């Protein structure tokens with residue numbers, strides 16, 4: 001058999017050119033179907049126009065794909081009875097271009113070049129194109145995920161897109177499934193329902209909506225399965241299911257079929273098709289669909305290096321290619337062929353031909369029933385101006401509801417991730433035992449004051465470094481989920497941030513308490529309750545400082561850079577703490593460092609707890625010469641006064657607040673920069 005390229009060149013001049021998928025075009029584009037292959041027509045494909053005109057209760061299912069032996073619509077339409085129906089949304093964009101900044105002094109780059117297009121309601125639309133053509137960029141621009149550098153107009157039902165209102169009715173499903181791995185399908189669905197529907201919708205109503213969606217998406221039998229055990233296709237369907245809870249009208253899916261086997265691809269796309277038939281506008285990017293998958297779409301929008309080379313129905317792609325004298329070779333998948341053309345495999349002039357034939361997306365000629373497509377002014381007349389809402393927040397539920405649901409989710413995650421929970425307690429016990437064994441009784445013995453001082457510094461490093469590194473390593477993983485869920489309006493950044501701050505408190509306090517009890521008793525620090533609680537307070541505050549510092553780094557950098565930076569940035573803090581070099585001996589031009597070093601305040605606080613408050617003479621049982629029998633002498637030597645405890649506490653609290661606020665600002669900026 002000839003290759004597509006050979007067929008292309010041999011067919012180009014042929015009077016009766018053969019085109020793909022068994023459709024032969026004879027003379028004036030009369031399709032003749034090859035008997036051995038399936039023709040791509042409205043009779044057995046998807047006639048989206050007919051679909052969109054039928055009512056949800058229509059029983060005309062002859063052309064609706066069958067899933068598990070039953071017609072999709074027959075089986076599933078009524079299952080969505082719990083989702084209120086919505087007006088379909090027609091999306092139109094004109095002269096859309098998107099430019100990205102390449103960085104300082106590197107200029108900018110235009111990725112989308114003045115493209116136009118029209119995506120009608122109740123349609124499943126594919127944005128296709130070779131790698132790097134700009135599919136994801138177009139999806140980002142249309143969904144509002146990217147707003148910087150976007151030029152041109154985007155209309156919804158004929159009116160200029162109001163991004164806030166649009167985001168309330170749309171959702172974005174990312175290519176990678178950003179799901180909570182340690183929650184079951186049912187738990188994930190309930191969390192989504194609680195965040196999106198709030199406490200005013202009864203549990204029963206949420207449950208029945210979840211049941212409907214899981215049944216429809218074929219996940220009902222897996223509702224008790226942990227998400228990390230789901231297959232790729234099931235994860236994709238769960239991502240869709242969670243967004244369906246609040247019944248979006250427009251859904252954007254970035255490469256929903258990537259990484260799935262052909263059967264899962266078909267299932268996911270058939271599902272999208274059904275969702276479209278229910279009145280939604282479903283827009284997917286797809287790399288190069290097989291002929292079977294290609295048929296499922298109602299409409300395709302093909303990009304080549306940021307330009308539109310075809311826009312129209314799937315069925316009309318072959319006639320379009322024929323019309324522009326680039327007939328699809330016989331037995332060749334038209335989807336493959338248009339991608340090959342878009343790649344420039346047949347020459348750049350062909351790309352230009354396609355671009356001008358499709359008028360860079362302005363032409364509606366190749367739509368099904370182009371004459372029935374409403375113009376912007378007609379759409380404006382048809383759809384009244386949407387009611388103005390005074391609600392300022394994008395989220396559907398209150399801050400308190402978001403916070404309590406996120407706290408519940410965090411609790412479930414901590415309960416499931418027993419390894420990490422046990423590890424955190426275990427590490428505290430282990431380090432306390434090791435240090436206790438090394439520094440046994442150093443707290444009461446006058447001849448071992450320096451040892452005890454070393455112990456205090458070791459404790460400080462343990463508290464700050466373990467929590468800092470844990471946050472640096474785990475937070476970036478959470479970031480991707482945060483970006484998706486926050487964009488899809490599940491919760492505000494404020495609610496998320498408060499929840500992660502509060503969630504960690506119990507474990508941090510418990511870990512510090514266990515550590516403090518072991519080390520305090522084993523190293524025989526002064527047996528006074530007040531000193532014990534002072535010691536514990538500094539421990540907890542150091543843990544919080546380490547965590548906040550880690551959060552700041554984790555919010556800014558990825559795991560690799562963060563893991564490198566966190567310890568490196570700690571070294572100057574150690575230097576300025578007054579350990580090794582006393583604060584008195586620090587060069588004048590470096591004195592400022594001691595004021596910003598949280599380790600200095602931690603160390604000073606520990607020293608105040610153990611040797612401050614006029615502690616009496618120390619025992620000297622182990623050595624005849626006791627240089628530091630009098631704690632005051634030791635304090636003088638390390639240039640500390642021992643009465644700064646409350647100042648140290650205040651300084652640590654201020655540093656925690658500064659780090660926390662900085663981490664929040666970085667997170668906010670990061671979310672903005674993605675746009």
Ligand SMILES: Nc1ncnc2c1ncn2[C@@H]1O[C@H](COP(=O)(O)OP(=O)(O)OP(=O)(O)O)[C@@H](O)[C@H]1O
Pocket residue numbers: 100101102109111129130131132133134135136137138287
């Ligand atoms: N922020 C950016 N800075 C520089 N170039 C960018 C940026 N974002 C996208 N691009 C470039 O824009 C082009 C289109 O990218 P996009 O991710 O939209 O392509 P795509 O069609 O989705 O590709 P793929 O199918 O491989 O995912 C690519 O050449 C990409 O390198």
